[in-house]
Amino acid sequence: MNGISGLQVDLRQLIIAMEAAVSLVGMDDRNHGKRVGYIASQLGKQLEYSDEAIAFAFELGLLHDCGVSTAQMHSYLINNFNGNDAQIHCENGHRLLNGFKPLAKFATPVLYHHTPWEELERTDVSAQVALMANLIFISDRIDVLAATHSETDSSPVSEKVVSSIAKYSGTYFEPSFVWAFKQVAKSEVFWTALEERHVTCYTRDMGQFDNSRTLNIPQLKQFALLMADIVAQRSPFTDLHSVRVANLAKYLAVSLGLVKERCEKIEIACLLHDLGKRYIPDTIVEQPGTLTDSECAFMKQCSYETYEILRHVNGLEDIASWAAFHHVGLDGVGHPFYPYEKDSRIEARIIAVADVFQELVQDRMYQEGMSLNLAIDKLDDLVIKDKLDSKIVILLKQHADECFDLAKGQELAQCEG
Known part of the structure; x- marks a missing residue:
């Protein structure tokens, strides 16, 4: 059995997870x-x-x-x-x-x-x-x-x-x-x-009945792309964010020397990491300015919503936790799980760096993305504050031009490795 065929995920459980994500937009009725x-x-x-x-x-x-x-x-x-x-x-x-x-x-x-x-x-x-x-x-x-x-x-x-x-x-x-x-x-x-x-x-x-319909990792990636598309429908500000984070995180994982299946699963986790944003009210999604405390409370709940959607799918336990813990820093502080839980695995740390870097350099309707040098300065600052893994940030800096292109939407042939 080759490296990318080991994981098999039940299709009905994924359909149930898809319904859970879609229903978040109703807020009062899920x-x-x-x-x-x-x-x-x-x-x-x-x-x-x-x-x-x-x-x-x-x-x-x-x-x-x-x-x-x-x-x-x-x-x-x-x-x-x-x-x-x-x-x-x-x-x-x-x-x-x-x-x-x-x-x-x-x-x-x-x-x-x-x-x-x-x-x-x-x-x-x-x-x-x-x-x-x-x-x-x-x-x-x-x-x-x-x-x-x-x-x-x-x-x-x-x-x-x-x-x-x-x-x-x-x-x-x-x-x-x-x-x-x-x-x-x-x-x-x-x-x-x-x-x-x-x-x-x-x-x-x-969802617990065995219906003999399963997806392997390549098919699961296609499903995750579908889910990323559903998330991106909420706002032009989120358009392609998950895809670009996924491309960047996979590139970093490959460059770090992780085995192929782990790299593929990291990519899938990134495509799914913002499912919980379906929960955010439309007015907050379209908010270009500083958020109020109550609006921030909605934003902080997103990671937990992602976790709740994915954790019930057999075989996605790792992917669920990597996707959900991408806001938790090395100091254990991060919404919404702090101070009760902490995930220090390398996969979650890679996703955290990719997510932050992509958001920093992404052009938005109301704001141009940061330059490469300024974005790296921000990453270094977060390393000092014990929020990001210094080893992953150093790796990104060693491949700065490639990472910048991926974060801006330019795919690389190496990312397929």
Whole structure:
């Protein structure tokens, strides 16, 4: 077995992690994707779908909103039954999933998951794709209506939601789905299972089933690139940051003489290190000036959010900790884990140097990046303060021009080594 084929990561667990990252943008509701997956799977069971089709529906529910990039877009989708702008996130989700082969089968259903049934029947898609897309549409609207009625109406939620959905049978929703919903809605368990603690446990349990679909390290890198793309959608300020940090960190790891698999895993950790930034409110993401104390508190939580997303994926334990601890200095101080935990492994130290250096030299809309010499001075200052590893900084300085080019977005052939 060669050096880069040893790690195998379960695809469903990665899909669950992807949903966890995507749902951060909702802030007040982190379980919409989980509930849609659960509802879709229950309707599929009621209609006696095959186990394979039910599993597909569940995973499609988890992935259906991967194209949502901002809290504003999330709010719009919650407050509009089928507004004209809903198609934007469908198209974005289709683009993201279609570019990654292991998830490409979900791309077209995601593209059409806000298309009314009477219109979907006239499109040039297969019957199975049309059914799955509409199954997610009705599941999505059931969840939104349930949340809306529970907040505004004292009448039984089930009666209100069933009544609302039934009005759209044959127009927005395929009639058999409406029938199936009427059946499952009679069970109190169906509604109880949608509560946060239950749907979270259900999703976690589903992630533990062995479904014989795994990704190796090259495929995992492609998945990490997809996730970096999702993070970059939040703001032009974050665009390509994770990719450039990954290129630089891998170059440093290779130059340090680490074995190939460790270098590949460092690269993946860098691509995933800012997943927690999905949690930051839009107003803070777009903030060009100095942050307030409360805004800084959100920023400090990002690393922990990254850790929580990744740590439940079997095989990603090292990658999760390297990505999460990239803000912890050699003195053990760093948000948000200090003073309880400290990771002093070389991988986390490499990522820390690459992350700081790339941020220093990156051009932003409101500020030009630092020159090479000034950025190195800043690194030296952080070494003196016991924040960065002097050995890694010295290595960067020995390859200063190459590192500067990588941090600015210029790939090098050596980085492939």
